[in-house]
Amino acid sequence: MKRRFLYLLISCMVLASTSCDDEFLERTPTDAIAASDALATTANMRLVINGLHRLLYAQSQVILPGGSSTFSGEHYWITSDDAMVGNVIHSAPANGWLRDELQWNAHSLPTDPINFHRWYQRYHIVASASAIINKVEEDAIPVDDELADILGQAYAYRAYAYYDLITHFARGYLIGNPASDPGVPLQTGTEPPYTSGPRATVQEIYDQMRADINESISFFEQASARCTGTPDCKSNLNINVAHGLKARIALSSGDWATAAASAVEARQGYPLMSESEWKSGFNTNSLPEVIWGSNVISTETVFFRSYFYLMSNTFNGSQNRGNPKLFNAEMYNQIPDTDYRRDVVLPLAPNTNPSANNDQGGSADVDPNYDDQARFEFVADSIRTVYGTDGLGHNLHPYMHYKMKNKNPGTIDPDDIILMRSAEMYLIEAEAEAMQGNIPAAQNALQELVGSRNSAYNAALFATQADLMDEIKLQWYVELFGEGFGYENHIRWDQPLDLTNSGADPTYYGDGFMQAAPSVNDDWIWKIPQAEIDANPNLTENNQN
Template sequence: MLKKIILMLFVIGFITVTSCSDDFLETKPTDAIASADALATADNMALILQGLHRLLYAQPQTLLSGGDSYRSGNHYWVPIGDNLAGGLIHSASSNNLGWQDEARWLSHNQETSRTTEQLWYQRYHIIASTNAIINKAAEGTITEDAKFKEILGQAYAYRAYAYLSLVQHFAKGYLIGNPTTDPGVPLLYSSEAPFTSAPRSTVEAIYNQCKEDIDLAITYFEGATSRPTGTADAKSHLNIDVAYGLKARIALNSGDWRTAADAAKEARKNYPIMDESDYKAGFNTTLLPEVMWGSNVIATETTYFRSYFYLMSNTFNGSQVRNNPKIMDKRLYAQIPDTDYRQDLFLKDAPNSNSSAANGLGGWKKNTNPLYTTEDEFDDEVDRLASVYGWTSRHNTHPYMHVKMRNKSPGTTDPDDIILMRSSEMYLIEAEAEAMLNNITAAQNALKPLGEERDSAYDVTIYNTKEALMEHIKFQRGLELWGEGFLYTDKIRWDEGIDHAADGGSGASQDLYINAYQQAKPSVNSEWLFKIPQAEIDANPNLTSADQN
């Protein structure tokens, strides 16, 4: 799998792994200790986990072979799900460090792209680091007290998370292929040289590994110390609730409906659904009450123009944001009832103030919105929106632009947290799983608390068949989880393609989106698969060119 690994514990607390580069981190830094010492005590292993918490969002250029600052962990990998699948729509051409190439399908399907390399190696870095903890624990030299059980619970949960991410991007979807024979990704057990993986295991084998790991995580968490509470940093740690949430995701995407519903229900119980005030607060902190897990991005981690909010928030002060407001699919917007307060986070009638807008309708002279009968009215609304949402006078506006994700300090480059799991997702997983089991009442009951909180006129009883429920669940997931990165895996699970032209059009420009404007469904279209990095195929003795997607 990986040509060489050097395992070191830095004082600031992270494990560094090399992969295919001979000369990457050949020398031991003065602020590091040997891997044997890193694994000598539970306290030291806790620092390894702290490093993984940081790795989820850190700039990778000094952490991973071939890393650069363009894709800073989950700042990039979380929103790519909506960007790649066409839910988060670019309104103009812009300089965005490759971000628009993802929307155009010009990156993930290239074996030499930074996207494929960095996702692959970051996730395997997590696996290698958790292997080190798990393999050391198997020696039996450290007492499995409550603290050590918490460390092992997090290690197993992290490994399940990483394998799930890999198999969902680099292999065919479980429900749309033949999982017993479709090639998945390599399993990696070792944490020291010689550091080679197994060949590509089947999709089913990888899901089985995920299931085994997450069940072990839950078992360890049951006897573990509790996760700290009260701070944004505390929710960067994985706990039993996060483990149940991961179990629900694994089961949902492999069609284990009963397990998915039960795990989701267990996962969400300590995280109340957000009210309107919290929902409209900007999605910029893990302190929101229904956040189960997220990265608390510290100010000293200078992601700046590599951050989640730079890529997709319309309030961040970066050129690709100012020139390219991100918009919602207007067909999804059309489904939102006026009684649903989530509608307020998408500005249908924002003036198109960008003279370079991809739809060719930017600027007052090309205005088609009858709300603005004069140029002064048009300009006044642009100014009003800037005053309400805090962006600068240099920021452009565009119809259907979102204000869901907003910086705590709008108009700046300050870092903000990355939300990785919310209880609302768990309600939707439970509802989908029950619907797939044809348990109509159970699915309705799962949807009811979420729907009634968001929509004052919500009536779940009108969705009284499996087919009606599934269409409604797709709408609810698309709206509730918009921008949070789920659309790519949702479309694979549902076997749905991309068609920005259908049903009146999404609002995307065909000239801007090129081949990504329309893509056939994943079951018949290998372009949905991420390419295995060519560097990995060149270095791994258990992979050949025949293994390429």
């Protein structure tokens, strides 16, 4: 990938500008913006890190030259990764958002914007993080506690970006031959001519991620502690985030002992939520479980490109008014009555949408759960009143969820995006211990997490590795529904996609309704953007997935 935008990106971050327009691009040679200027002080490096925080949630066109208002960082990537594997079910076409993704018509096209923008954003993170790392190393800058924090974040961000790239644009580590499988270009340099190299192997990318995350932890051990008390503090990465990323990397590559140990380290100081906190809407970094999240400030709202627009049934937008998002019905029916997480799903919500995919919406005449129109309307009105959407035209649908609720229901106000919480770390620990055959340790991790959600839970009932893994997979879904883990879980587990009994409509979902397992189906590997093939002299069409 050409790195012609690297220093322009850094300059824009340092200046905290709201956009970098084409006129500026044309007037300012990229080579004239030196790293020594953009990264001249620790304060400037901090601004670059703050720019990466913003890049995770801002509409990309306000930061990246050539960006698009469609793709607002994790607002989009979290929801699309769950939509693609039916972790979140769409009940109707509405205005079409994410339709190509859930039908598997987007990531399989080299020219589709979703491939380009994911690749483009992640490599900008790599480039900006590398610029800081290389500047400190080349100039032999003394590392105090402030610079140690900046370097800890830079190394963690680079590992984070490469983890996302290798998860989507290459064959999964556990289902292929990582020593020879092509990965993505490994680019850590920041000097002219900014031309990326060929595809490194999957193993080489993992080696880089492991080295980076270990460096991150080492620097965080020297750094001042992250601030506490306000949601913006958790926008910054800290040593817990680094341990959490290390746990994810290890889990995806079968390094079970490291995954379990790192997950335990990551969750220290982040206690599990109470029932009232769990049901509060997942809309703020202030929740005690949140280890890392984007704090979306009011002046940076992305309006109808936000995570809650694409995910929450209380946001006031046409996508969710016309397309209530559903919990997978097959998964819901496996949750015991004693588990309070059932309460955020409404399996008997009236189907008020005459355009619903299942052709059972609009009235009691077609909704099989109701035979009386007055009762149908009364229940629908009651639900809208309880959840703050009364009078706004929000449709309802059986199995719709209210796990994610914006803080001010019925508005378009911005809310935080949770990127990592301690519940995930318990599940990583449980899975890693189960895969090592450490049955009691896996049971203990499950009991601590699920027992806090279900007063009658008994992890001892799952006494074999196979039974434990089945239960762990269910708990990944129930606990982290809508939080973006569906796609990578399918890759790691080599799990085929089959939405039979999920509530998804096979006609609407098309190719996204059923897919063979990733190990025998290269459609799980995203296409490299055609723009990268065209621009990178080290890549040809023969290097395409």
